[in-house]
Amino acid sequence: xxxxxxxxxxxxxxxxxxxxxxxxxxxxxxxxxxxxxxxxxxxxxxxxxxxxxxxxxxxxxxxxxxxxxxxxxxxxxxxxxxxxxxxxxxxxxxxxxxxxxxxxxxxxxxxxxxxxxxxxxxxxxxxxxxxxxxxxxxxxxxxxxxxxxxxxxxxxxxxxxxxxxxxxxxxxxxxxxxxxxxxxxxxxxxxxxxxxxxxxxxxxxxxxxxxxxxxxxxxxxxxxxxxxxxxxxxxxxxxxxxxxxxxxxxxxxxxxxxxxxxxxxxxxxxxxxxxxxxxxxxxxxxxxxxxxxxxxxxxxxxxxxxxxxxxxxxxxxxxxxxxxxxxxxxxxxxxxxxxxxxxxxxxxxxxxxxxxxxxxxxxxxxxxxxxxxxxxxxxxxxxxxxxxxxxxxxxx
Amino acid sequence: xxxxxxxxxxxxxxxxxxxxxxxxxxxxxxxxxxxxxxxxxxxxxxxxxxxxxxxxxxxxxxxxxxxxxxxxxxxxxxxxxxxxxxxxxxxxxxxxxxxxxxxxxxxxxxxxxxxxxxxxxxxxxxxxxxxxxxxxxxxxxxxxxxxxxxxxxxxxxxxxxxxxxxxxxxxxxxxxxxxxxxxxxxxxxxxxxxxxxxxxxxxxxxxxxxxxxxxxxxxxxxxxxxxxxxxxxxxxxxxxxxxxxxxxxxxxxxxxxxxxxxxxxxxxxxxxxxxxxxxxxxxxxxxxxxxxxxxxxxxxxxxxxxxxxxxxxxxxxxxxxxxxxxxxxxxxxxxxxxxxxxxxxxxxxxxxxxxxxxxxxxxxxxxxxxxxxxxxxxxxxxxxxxxxxxxxxxxx
Numbered sequence: 065x066x067x068x069x070x071x072x073x074x075x076x077x078x079x080x081x082x083x084x085x086x087x088x089x090x091x092x093x094x095x096x097x098x099x100x101x102x103x104x105x106x107x108x109x110x111x112x113x114x115x116x117x118x119x120x121x122x123x124x125x126x127x128x129x130x131x132x133x134x135x136x137x138x139x140x141x142x143x144x145x146x147x148x149x150x151x152x153x154x155x156x157x158x159x160x161x162x163x164x165x166x167x168x169x170x171x172x173x174x175x176x177x178x179x180x181x182x183x184x185x186x187x188x189x190x191x192x193x194x195x196x197x198x199x200x201x202x203x204x205x206x207x208x209x210x211x212x213x214x215x216x217x218x219x220x221x222x223x224x225x226x227x228x229x230x231x232x233x234x235x236x237x238x239x240x241x242x243x244x245x246x247x248x249x250x251x252x253x254x255x256x257x258x259x260x261x262x263x264x265x266x267x268x269x270x271x272x273x274x275x276x277x278x279x280x281x282x283x284x285x286x287x288x289x290x291x292x293x294x295x296x297x298x299x300x301x302x303x304x305x306x307x308x309x310x311x312x313x314x315x316x317x318x319x320x321x322x323x324x325x326x327x328x329x330x331x332x333x334x335x336x337x338x339x340x341x342x343x344x345x346x347x348x349x350x351x352x353x354x355x356x357x358x359x360x361x362x363x364x365x366x367x368x369x370x371x372x373x374x375x376x377x378x379x380x381x382x383x384x385x386x387x388x389x390x391x392x393x394x395x396x397x398x399x400x401x402x403x404x405x406x407x408x409x410x411x412x413x414x415x416x417x418x419x420x421x422x423x424x425x426x427x428x429x430x431x432x433x434x435x436x437x438x439x440x441x442x443x444x445x446x447x448x449x450x451x452x453x454x455x456x457x458x459x460x
Numbered sequence: 461x462x463x464x465x466x467x468x469x470x471x472x473x474x475x476x477x478x479x480x481x482x483x484x485x486x487x488x489x490x491x492x493x494x495x496x497x498x499x500x501x502x503x504x505x506x507x508x509x510x511x512x513x514x515x516x517x518x519x520x521x522x523x524x525x526x527x528x529x530x531x532x533x534x535x536x537x538x539x540x541x542x543x544x545x546x547x548x549x550x551x552x553x554x555x556x557x558x559x560x561x562x563x564x565x566x567x568x569x570x571x572x573x574x575x576x577x578x579x580x581x582x583x584x585x586x587x588x589x590x591x592x593x594x595x596x597x598x599x600x601x602x603x604x605x606x607x608x609x610x611x612x613x614x615x616x617x618x619x620x621x622x623x624x625x626x627x628x629x630x631x632x633x634x635x636x637x638x639x640x641x642x643x644x645x646x647x648x649x650x651x652x653x654x655x656x657x658x659x660x661x662x663x664x665x666x667x668x669x670x671x672x673x674x675x676x677x678x679x680x681x682x683x684x685x686x687x688x689x690x691x692x693x694x695x696x697x698x699x700x701x702x703x704x705x706x707x708x709x710x711x712x713x714x715x716x717x718x719x720x721x722x723x724x725x726x727x728x729x730x731x732x733x734x735x736x737x738x739x740x741x742x743x744x745x746x747x748x749x750x751x752x753x754x755x756x757x758x759x760x761x762x763x764x765x766x767x768x769x770x771x772x773x774x775x776x777x778x779x780x781x782x783x784x785x786x787x788x789x790x791x792x793x794x795x796x797x798x799x800x801x802x803x804x805x806x807x808x809x810x811x812x813x814x815x816x817x818x819x820x821x822x823x824x825x826x827x828x829x830x831x832x833x834x835x836x837x838x839x840x841x842x843x844x845x846x847x848x849x850x851x852x853x854x855x856x
Contacts, residue, residue, distance in 0.1 A: 174611045179691060188690075200689050205632055210691040211607035211698070215570045215779045216656060225657055227774035230728060236601055238728050260612060260700070261621055261855055287774065293596050294584075295575060295606040296692020299774040302607070304656070332626055332634050378623035378683065378695040379855070383611045459657055459775070 071101030076447035083310035094125030131255030231286035240458030310449025467497030472843035479706035490521030527651030627682035636854030706845025
């Protein structure tokens with residue numbers, strides 16, 4: 065509790081952001097909260113006090129019931145929150161951020177990871193297929209992606225243990241991964257489900273997607289390289305995927321909408337019409353506090369609206385809590401590449417950190433932090449929640 | 461209700477099988493049931509009546525609470541059921557199978573599909589890489605697999621709509637899949653979860669896996685072929701995966717244990733020690749009532765115990781309801797291949813059905829049924845629950 069809630073008008077977590085999360089205080093129950101400046105607002109308590117029609121949506125520990133309620137409920141609650149916060153909010157309903165524990169805000173249903181950055185796919189192609197075309201033939205026709213492990217999506221702040229597995233170096237070897245990497249990504253969380261057979265048109269994206277998170281798709285490059293043919297990654301990714309504790313509602317990103325890059329291969333009609341579906345989110349990645357990359361999400365070739373249309377074009381249903389991530393965000397410049405695989409060119413070119421230490425891949429003890437901002441109203445940037453994780457030594 | 465419960469001693473769903481499922485009668489609530497002969501026993505009602513210590517595990521609509529309770533609870537309940545059924549069971553607690561609706565018995569957490577048949581992987585390699593080695597270099601070192609879509613796992617009896625998508629034929633095309641296929645598989649359902657960082661040793665398989673189902677991993681070969689590089693299948697599989705309504709407890713398969721095939725490449729220690737982890741399950745696949753294949757599960761190169769050890773060796777956690785399937789079961793003989801891809805050699809050799817009709821891939825209206833039996837005590841075979849589905853025309 066605090067005496068007065070004082071959040072500057074240009075605070076990146078001010079009235080224009082208002083992301084939702086799941087918090088607890090002193091080992092108490094998990095509750096839905098909203099971040100406002102350096103505080104967490106207890107939404108369930110506010111909803112009870114104000115006798116909101118939607119109060120029951122906040123009774124549980126995660127956002128899923130609220131996310132399932134749909135765009136009208138999302139808009140009503142956001143307007144009510146902004147009105148109440150802009151007045152003289154009762155400090156009793158807030159806890160300083162430093163005094164709360166943050167939990168996974170969403171019960172994740174299915175998790176899909178895309179591969180939507182042309183620069184990242186080109187870099188990966190050049191590294192792994194140096195004698196072939198950098199982009200594979202399907203890449204500009206459809207947003208390539210795969211299902212990841214929903215059960216190992218963890219909240220920002222969770223330590224990540226270096227995975228053990230088999231790989232070639234050059235003989236078949238078993239042990240801790242020697243090429244542990246991060247991937248800077250933006251994730252989208254589905255609120256409104258669909259039935260099997262339904263397709264979500266590009267134009268209906270906002271009727272189904274509730275909000276946006278940052279994602280670190282931790283990757284063990286050596287394990288992944290050995291297992292990946294012909295069915296794709298499994299253990300090289302499934303040990304952990306970190307997501308931010310705060311889900312920023314799509315509505316907060318109205319000022320961040322941009323046109324995606326020009327498509328030089330025409331897309332099929334079900335993937336067309338997303339002319340304003342890009343998002344100008346500027347990501348920053350640090351290792352041990354040193355900035356190693358600034359990936360620009362606005363450069364992504366495939367938009368989230370196209371990804372959702374693609375995911376459902378075959379009739380696959382959506383569930384509340386489905387999470388789909390963009391794939392590694394890499395911009396055209398070298399200091400915009402979103403993984404150590406690219407930054408170190410698969411280990412060839414070590415990356416120098418501030419203290420003179422170098423990395424080709426992650427070392428035990430490295431803390432990787434991703435933060436991001438986007439344009440808000442009046443030229444004031446808003447922030448996405450960070451995603452933070454420290455590498456712990458392998459358990460052998 | 462019925463007057464007397466009369467199940468022959470050699471009934472394939474007799475006292476030695478006793479699979480669990482989820483049923484409802486006349487639009488009533490979903491309840492946990494056990495199949496006994498041609499009847500469904502209301503387990504929750506029995507548990508209440510007999511004041512079982514485990515009665516609360518059967519209060520919900522799915523098996524998850526019971527599965528999470530672990531091997532001691534599974535054994536106690538099975539022994540209690542067998543004792544009660546062998547006496548003079550009260551007909552009031554049974555409903556004829558024809559009068560119930562069957563539902564998905566498990567709330568599926570994550571779904572992983574393996575690729576564990578050497579014959580199937582060899583056939584696929586010969587079809588798709590005719591000039592290369594049939595088996596890829598990793599195949600005998602680790603059980604290759606990938607995550608599928610848990611949200612589109614459906615219960616036997618659910619119609620499957622032909623998916624729409626993009627593929628090359630030979631130009632990039634959009635429309636209903638022209639190469640819709642089945643895959644005959646055996647699935648394993650996890651009961652007891654693990655924490656992140658835990659590994660499940662081969663020897664601990666039965667401490668975590670509750671039971672066995674049949675799976676039809678419907679596949680749109682044309683969609684899959686186009687999307688699959690470099691991250692594996694997505695829309696070619698995600699439209700539907702059918703599983704049997706009945707989960708056969710592992711304990712029922714004690715008499716079906718066999719040695720897996722000899723491994724001609726030594727496995728790493730974490731994959732060793734499964735000398736009796738093979739299962740002699742004989743599958744039969746029909747299209748429109750005509751047998752098209754009899755895949756022998758005993759021939760699978762990688763056992764389910766190895767698959768679970770592999771899935772968790774990197775520290776990935778398990779959740780109650782995790783489903784992992786074997787991949788297509790194909791035996792060495794041509795009439796033992798578990799997909800039309802193989803049976804028709806990717807469309808080259810049409811398969812003849814009983815009425816003289818032929819198929820290269822599935823036609824609208826085709827009903828695919830998979831059944832299976834395994835050795836039981838006293839030489840009396842027991843049955844697994846069937847998995848049945850009819851192909852409906854695409855929605856365009």
